[in-house]
Amino acid sequence: MTAVAAVDLGASSGRVVRGVVTDGRVHIEEVHRFANGPVHRRGSLHWDLPGLYREVLAGLRLAGEVDSIGIDSWAVDYGLLDARGELLGDPVCYRDSRTDGIKPPDGLYEINGLQFQPFNTMFQLMAEPLLPQTSQLLLIPDLISYWLTGDRGAEYTNATTTGLIDVRTGQWSPELTRVLPGLLPALRRPGDPAGTYNGVPVIAVGSHDTASAVVAVPAETDRFAYISCGTWSLVGVELSEPVLTAESRAANFTNEGGVDGTIRYLRNVMGLWLLQECLRTWNAELAPLLREAAHSTGSVFDPNDPVFLPPGDMPARIERWCGKSMTRAEIVRSILDSLALAHRDAIVDAQRLSGKEVDVVHIVGGGSHNELLCQLTADACGLPVVAGPAEATALGNVLVQARAVGAAHGTLMDLRMLVQRSQALHRYLPR
Numbered sequence: 001m002t003a004v005a006a007v008d009l010g011a012s013s014g015r016v017v018r019g020v021v022t023d024g025r026v027h028i029e030e031v032h033r034f035a036n037g038p039v040h041r042r043g044s045l046h047w048d049l050p051g052l053y054r055e056v057l058a059g060l061r062l063a064g065e066v067d068s069i070g071i072d073s074w075a076v077d078y079g080l081l082d083a084r085g086e087l088l089g090d091p092v093c094y095r096d097s098r099t100d101g102i103k104p105p106d107g108l109y110e111i112n113g114l115q116f117q118p119f120n121t122m123f124q125l126m127a128e129p130l131l132p133q134t135s136q137l138l139l140i141p142d143l144i145s146y147w148l149t150g151d152r153g154a155e156y157t158n159a160t161t162t163g164l165i166d167v168r169t170g171q172w173s174p175e176l177t178r179v180l181p182g183l184l185p186a187l188r189r190p191g192d193p194a195g196t197y198n199g200v201p202v203i204a205v206g207s208h209d210t211a212s213a214v215v216a217v218p219a220e221t222d223r224f225a226y227i228s229c230g231t232w233s234l235v236g237v238e239l240s241e242p243v244l245t246a247e248s249r250a251a252n253f254t255n256e257g258g259v260d261g262t263i264r265y266l267r268n269v270m271g272l273w274l275l276q277e278c279l280r281t282w283n284a285e286l287a288p289l290l291r292e293a294a295h296s297t298g299s300v301f302d303p304n305d306p307v308f309l310p311p312g313d314m315p316a317r318i319e320r321w322c323g324k325s326m327t328r329a330e331i332v333r334s335i336l337d338s339l340a341l342a343h344r345d346a347i348v349d350a351q352r353l354s355g356k357e358v359d360v361v362h363i364v365g366g367g368s369h370n371e372l373l374c375q376l377t378a379d380a381c382g383l384p385v386v387a388g389p390a391e392a393t394a395l396g397n398v399l400v401q402a403r404a405v406g407a408a409h410g411t412l413m414d415l416r417m418l419v420q421r422s423q424a425l426h427r428y429l430p431r
C-alpha cells in the first residue's frame, strides 16, 4: 500500500493529511490542522512562516511512514533568501497595503494572461524594499519545500500566479524577469522530484492550492464549471488553451497554469473572506448565523469592490456599501446572495469568453459545507451544483503524488474518477 502526506496551507487554516490510493479509490485522513491568518506587525501584514513550518513538521510526524510528501499553499506570496540561503524578514501578506494604487503596464495580459490583481507577485516586487539584499525568491510552498529538503525550485502552477510566466511558452518570461537576474529558480512541473526529507521523496504537486483543488473536482465529463470556495471563490472552467482577447482582459479573467498543461480560466471572487472577517469582528460562531440567514433577506453588493480586500471591520464596510444598517443575519444573507450572483456572473462570462459550455457547477473547498451558499449558487446559475469534496485541495495534492509514485495512473479525468467513487457529494438543483 502506498501512503503519501499532503501539506495544504490555506489562508485561513492549514492541514496535513495522510492519503492512500487503493482499489480505485482515494482516502484521506486529516492528521493535523492549525489556524492561519495575516499577522499585523509594525504597520504591515505578514505571515508567520516559521510558525507554519513548525506546524508542518508536527503534521509530518503525525502522518507516520509515507512514500512521499507534497506541499501546496495560497498563491502569489513569497520569501526572499539572502546569499547564505537565510530568509530575509517574514513574508508579507498579499492583503498588505503596499500595492495600493498600482496600475498594470500595457501589453501585460498578452504575455502572462493573468487577471489584474494588485497583489500579484510582480506588483508586490515593485514595492519590495528587500530586493537589493536578495539572492533568491521562493514562493511559499517552494520555501517550505526548501526548508524540508535544502533543494530549491519554482513549481510551475504557482509560478504562473507571479505574473512573470509567459502563458504561451510556460517558461519564465525573459522580458518580464529581466530586472530580476538570478532571483527566480528553475521551474518544476507537478510530478517532478523536489528533493528528500528524512529519506522520503518530496514531490512537486500543483503547489498552487487552486490548481490542486481543480485536480480533485469530481467531474464526470469535461462540461463543468468549478468554484474552489474558501477564503476566495475561484470560479471558472478548465481549458486546453489560454484566452487572451481584449474582452477577456476587460472581464478580468485569468489564465493560470493547471496540472497536466491545462489552463485554469477563472475569475477571483472575494469569497468567504467576507464572512470570515465578519465572524472575527463579531467574535461569533458560523452555524447559528447561517441558520438565521436562511430565513433573512439580504441586500446585494459587489463583493469584488477592492474596499473589501484588507482585514478590518467588514460588517461596517458592507453596511456602508449597502447604505443601511442591518442585523447580523441580514449581513450574512447579503454576503451569500452577493457571492451567489458573482458566481453566476463568472460562470456566464467564462462560457461566453472561452466558448466552453457547461452543464454542472462543482463547488469544492470549505464553502461546499455551506448549504445555503450552494443552493443560492444553483438558483442563480440555473444549473445543478455538486458540492464536495471540502478537502479537494489536499486530495488533488495526494492524487498528483500518487500518480508520480505509481499508485495512480492516467489523465486528470482518471484521477477525478477516484474522487467521484470515494467522496460523499451533495447535489443541489436550481429552484
Ligand code: ADP
Pocket (backbone or CB within 6 Å): 009, 010, 011, 012, 013, 229, 230, 231, 232, 272, 273, 275, 276, 286, 365, 366, 367, 368, 369, 370, 371, 390
Ligand atoms: P482556505 O483554504 O482558503 O483557508 P477553506 O477551503 O478551508 O479555505 O474554507 C474555509 C471556509 O469554509 C470557512 O471560512 C467557512 O466559511 C467555510 N466552512 C468550513 N466548514 C464549514 C461548515 N461546516 N459550514 C459552513 N461553512 C464552512
Ligand code: LRH
Pocket (backbone or CB within 6 Å): 010, 011, 073, 074, 075, 076, 094, 208, 209, 210, 231, 232, 234, 268
Ligand atoms: C486561494 C488563492 C487564490 C489566489 C489567492 C491569493 O487560496 O491561492 O487562487 O488568487 O489565494
